[in-house]
Amino acid sequence: MMLAFVAAAGFGKAVAQEVQTGAKIDFAKEVHDYGNLKNGGNGTCTFEFTNTGTAPLIISNAKGSCGCTVPQWPKEPIAPGAKGTITVKYDTKKVGAINKSVTITSNAVNEPTKTIRIKGNVAPPAEGASPVNTSGAPTN
Numbered sequence: 001m002m003l004a005f006v007a008a009a010g011f012g013k014a015v016a017q018e019v020q021t022g023a024k025i026d027f028a029k030e031v032h033d034y035g036n037l038k039n040g041g042n043g044t045c046t047f048e049f050t051n052t053g054t055a056p057l058i059i060s061n062a063k064g065s066c067g068c069t070v071p072q073w074p075k076e077p078i079a080p081g082a083k084g085t086i087t088v089k090y091d092t093k094k095v096g097a098i099n100k101s102v103t104i105t106s107n108a109v110n111e112p113t114k115t116i117r118i119k120g121n122v123a124p125p126a127e128g129a130s131p132v133n134t135s136g137a138p139t140n
Helices: 002-018
Strands: 026-027 031-037 044-051 058-066 069-072 085-091 096-106 113-122
Touching: 026 113, 031 044, 031 069, 044 069, 058 085, 069 096, 085 113
Parallel strands: 031 113
Antiparallel strands: 026 044, 044 085, 058 096, 069 085, 096 113
């Protein structure tokens, strides 16, 4: 009789895990490695995700760890089974190592708060390159 109770309790636990419904977010990659970037180079990358849940996925916010990391995310709900992308732009005029994160807030039942990361290195400006005045003000 005791054996039957233990087996039933274990079975009930497995069923409870399978019944979890709602939006779920699953990323194709969680880290983007730029490798070595030129100063002022293209600092844009994308993170593709899929809503593997049973309800529409709503991303309410995506916040970079600093002002040099700017994410853009879909504002409309992502249907179950549909894909979406989060685009991250890093300011490549900042010389040195890149190790930044973007924190995503959503209604996903599996990860309501999810962190994705970017990494790499930005080279110093080329020697002999002088700064370019883009403000329109005279430089004298």
